[in-house]
Amino acid sequence: xxxxxxxxxxxxxxxxxxxxTTLWLLVSLVVVAAFWSVDIKWSALADFPAQLIKYVGLMLxxxxxxxxxxAFMATILSVQMAWIxxxxxxxxxxxxxxxASKGLAPRAVxxxxxxxxxVIRAVPEVVIAILILxxxxxxxxxxxxxxxxxxxxxxxxxxxxxxxxxDPGPKEAVRSTGGGTLALIRWGVWPSAAPEVLSFWLYRxxxxxRASAILGLIGAGGIGKMLQDNVQFRNWDxxxxxxxxxxxxxxxxxxxxxxxxxxxxxxxxxxxxLAS
Amino acid sequence: xxxxxxxxxxPQPKTQRPTKPRHGAKSLAAVVLLVAITIWAGxxxxxxxxxxxxxxxxxxxxxxxxxxxxxxFFPKTIPALLETLQMAVIATVIGSALSLxxxxxxxxxxxxxxxxxAGVRFVMNMIRSVxxxxxxxxxxxxxxVGALSGIMALVLFNVGIIVKLVSESLDGEDxxxxxxxxxxxASWPKANRAAMLPQILPSFASQVLYTFELNIRASTVxxxxxAGGLGILIDNVRSFFRYHELSLIILEILVLVLVLxxxxxxxxxxxx
Numbered sequence: 001x002x003x004x005x006x007x008x009x010x011x012x013x014x015x016x017x018x019x020x021t022t023l024w025l026l027v028s029l030v031v032v033a034a035f036w037s038v039d040i041k042w043s044a045l046a047d048f049p050a051q052l053i054k055y056v057g058l059m060l061x062x063x064x065x066x067x068x069x070x071a072f073m074a075t076i077l078s079v080q081m082a083w084i085x086x087x088x089x090x091x092x093x094x095x096x097x098x099x100a101s102k103g104l105a106p107r108a109v110x111x112x113x114x115x116x117x118x119v120i121r122a123v124p125e126v127v128i129a130i131l132i133l134x135x136x137x138x139x140x141x142x143x144x145x146x147x148x149x150x151x152x153x154x155x156x157x158x159x160x161x162x163x164x165x166x167d168p169g170p171k172e173a174v175r176s177t178g179g180g181t182l183a184l185i186r187w188g189v190w191p192s193a194a195p196e197v198l199s200f201w202l203y204r205x206x207x208x209x210r211a212s213a214i215l216g217l218i219g220a221g222g223i224g225k226m227l228q229d230n231v232q233f234r235n236w237d238x239x240x241x242x243x244x245x246x247x248x249x250x251x252x253x254x255x256x257x258x259x260x261x262x263x264x265x266x267x268x269x270x271x272x273x274l275a276s
Numbered sequence: 277x278x279x280x281x282x283x284x285x286x287p288q289p290k291t292q293r294p295t296k297p298r299h300g301a302k303s304l305a306a307v308v309l310l311v312a313i314t315i316w317a318g319x320x321x322x323x324x325x326x327x328x329x330x331x332x333x334x335x336x337x338x339x340x341x342x343x344x345x346x347x348x349f350f351p352k353t354i355p356a357l358l359e360t361l362q363m364a365v366i367a368t369v370i371g372s373a374l375s376l377x378x379x380x381x382x383x384x385x386x387x388x389x390x391x392x393x394a395g396v397r398f399v400m401n402m403i404r405s406v407x408x409x410x411x412x413x414x415x416x417x418x419x420x421v422g423a424l425s426g427i428m429a430l431v432l433f434n435v436g437i438i439v440k441l442v443s444e445s446l447d448g449e450d451x452x453x454x455x456x457x458x459x460x461x462a463s464w465p466k467a468n469r470a471a472m473l474p475q476i477l478p479s480f481a482s483q484v485l486y487t488f489e490l491n492i493r494a495s496t497v498x499x500x501x502x503a504g505g506l507g508i509l510i511d512n513v514r515s516f517f518r519y520h521e522l523s524l525i526i527l528e529i530l531v532l533v534l535v536l537x538x539x540x541x542x543x544x545x546x547x548x
Contacts, residue, residue, distance in 0.1 A: 023546055034365035037358075040424045048419065055418050080320035087314050122533045126409070126497040127526055130514060131342065134522065135335045136328055140321040214409045218500055227410065228501070231417050239414065243406070250405040 059240030067238055071226060071245050078222035079253070081140050081215070082208035085147025089208075090201055093152045097159025098185060103171075104163065113156065120153030125211050130218060143220030147208045154207075158200040166192040199261040206257050213246055223249075338519055345527050346520035353509060353525060357532070359423055360505035364491040367427045371434025372484040378439045379476075383446035385454075386468045397443075404436035408494050413501035426503030430494060434487050438480075445479045446472060485544045492536050496529045 099105045100113040120128065129146035136142040171188035179187065216224015223246060230238045258272040328335075380386045381396045412429035419425045449472060457467035499507020506525055513521040 019546065023543065027543070031365055031369050034362045035369075038362040038366060038423055039359070040422070040427075044419060044424060051418055055414075077320055080317035083313060083317040084321050084323065087317075119530065122530055122537070123526065124493045124497045124529070124533075126500065127510070127529060130500075130510065130522070131526065134342070134514065134517075134519060135338050137331055139324075139327075141323050142328075144321050144323075210405075210407045214407050217409055217413060224410075228413060231413055234417065243410075243414075246410065247402055247405050251401070254405070 055236065058236035059243065062237065063240035063244060064235070064237035065241055068241060068245070071223065071242055074216075074221075074223045074226045075245055075249050077140055078212040078216060078224065079209060079249070081144045081220070081222055082147060082205060082212040084141070084144035085208050085212070086151060086201065086205045088144065088148035089151025089155055089204065092148065093155035093159060096152070097156045098163065098189075100156060100160040101163040101189075104181060104185060104189070110160075114160070117153045117156040120150065121157065125150040126214055126218065129211075129215050129220070133218070133220065138219045138221075140221045143212065143215045143222070146215065146220070147211055150211065151204050151208065155200065155204055159197060162193045162196045162200070163189050195264045199264045202257045202261050202264075206254055209250060209253050213250075341519035342523040344520055345524040346518075347524060349521045349524050350528075353506070353528060356499075356506045356509045357528060360492075360495045360499075360507075360532075363423050363426045363430060363505055364488060364495040367430030367434060367495070368484060368488045368491050370427070371431040371487065372438055372480075374431065375435050375438035375442065376480065378435065379442035379446060379480075380468055380472070382439050383443035385446050385449065385451055386464070386472055388464055400436055400439050403432055404440065406432075408433040409498055409501055412498040412503040416502040421502040421504075421508075423504035426495065426498050426505060429498055429503055430491055433494060434491065437490065438483050438487055441483045441486075442476060442480055446476055449475045482544050485540045489533075489537050489540050492533055496532070 096113055099109050100117065102110055125147070128150045129143065132146040132149060133142055136145065166189050170192065171184060174184045174188040212220075212222060213224045213227075216222040216226070217228045219225060223242065227239065227242045227246070230242060255271045259269050262268060262270045262272075378396065378400075381392065382400060384393060387393045387396075408429055411432050412426060415425035415428050419428065451472075453471035454467045457471045458464070462470065496506045497510075499505040499509070500511050502508065502511075506529060510522065510525055513519075513525065
């Protein structure tokens with residue numbers, strides 16, 4: 001290092017780190033290797049824009065609305081699946097997340113539950129669904145069960161984080177007046193955590209609405225199944241209509257759920273703005 | 277209790293308790309509504325516990341098979357495993373390259389044209405409301421079975437996420453330097469490039485790594501509809517009821533996700 005003159009306007013030298021440089025090199029190497037080794041005919045990309053325009057034209061100009069009634073009923077079934085899945089997930093995860101909170105249950109109970117939540121979160125929802133469906137068979141109800149199990153991982157984690165994050169004041173107050181664990185949960189923890197937890201439940205419902213469409217693709221019924229059937233038979237105009245239905249229903253449910261969440265957290269009914 | 281306080285002859289205490297707002301009727305209505313929706317949905321999906329109980333013998337043999345992964349199957353899964361990784365890496369790179377300029381168009385702080393802003397945001401919202409597997413199933417029909425359709429589906433999925441996250445952090449950045457650049461006569465793109473881009477790069481890098489984690493998960497499953505990777509393998513063994521092999525694949529996914537997520541979290545700490 002050269003000795004720095006006390007010059008106040010000189011730019012400080014940017015610190016470099018060997019570790020960072022090596023890591024960046026490694027990352028670049030991995031990227032190059034991936035591009036170089038992947039088994040893809042990149043030439044197929046050349047006519048992709050033309051293909052895309054062609055298929056978008058087939059799907060959306062115009063969409064085929066003749067099967068709209070059927071599509072609407074299938075969507076309702078998907079949403080019902082998501083709802084039952086969320087309700088079951090809440091029923092199972094709610095007591096478990098109390099047991100997983102430090103301070104509300106012994107450590108020996110916390111740790112294994114947290115591990116189970118983490119494992120469920122690590123496996124993609126569809127894979128959990130496949131596991132469960134291979135045991136129970138393919139019906140909308142088993143689809144809902146699969147969603148319920150998938151929900152336990154996230155709901156459990158968000159739950160115990162919310163319960164552990166509450167203001168300690170009320171908890172101390174309950175303890176100091178001789179309250180037991182149940183009183184602690186009811187009066188010290190639940191009132192402050194409730195808005196957050198309720199909004200997590202709604203958020204999970206939004207996720208499950210999307211996931212239920214996916215479960216249909218692997219055969220659990222609902223809008224996904226109808227979509228997959230129409231893609232396989234290349235009824236593109238029907239696929240276009242189904243896509244519109246999926247997007248609109250998902251957005252509408254997100255809006256309603258977002259408005260309720262705003263009410264729970266901020267106290268006002270305000271739907272999230274679409275183009276904001 | 278509050279009535280006794282107000283009617284007491286003593287002078288009003290300053291710290292009078294506020295009366296508790298009454299929610300009884302409203303909460304009751306909400307509970308009734310929720311129960312009604314649940315019953316309606318339960319009828320819709322045909323909740324049928326006896327059928328599951330009846331299926332139990334069949335289920336137990338499947339569970340026993342699932343609990344004994346067939347490790348001998350591992351060499352056969354390696355090509356699919358590699359393809360999953362390749363798809364995730366390539367899609368992350370392309371997706372983040374496309375997202376950076378789009379994020380500048382989608383942020384109020386960097387895009388002065390309200391109509392273009394609203395348009396870009398609306399399209400991004402549409403893209404985000406379609407699940408990744410759905411994109412994959414359509415792209416498989418358009419460009420054919422294989423990794424290319426999977427990469428394209430993942431790219432769409434990534435653009436939706438990264439643009440949202442990065443444009444939101446652009447909204448929150450300090451606009452002072454940008455204002456100075458504009459005042460000195462720079463055009464919006466130049467001001468954004470010189471004043472906003474450097475601020476956003478660390479958060480951009482961290483969102484890219486986060487998206488890579490999402491891609492690892494997603495790339496294991498989009499193969500279910502034919503878009504390459506481990507998913508194709510899952511679909512094969514599942515249709516032949518080879519549960520020993522299915523459980524090995526799921527175990528691989530679990531390990532892959534856990535290892536790469538901790539690696540990516542570590543990288544995020546080191547690089548960002």
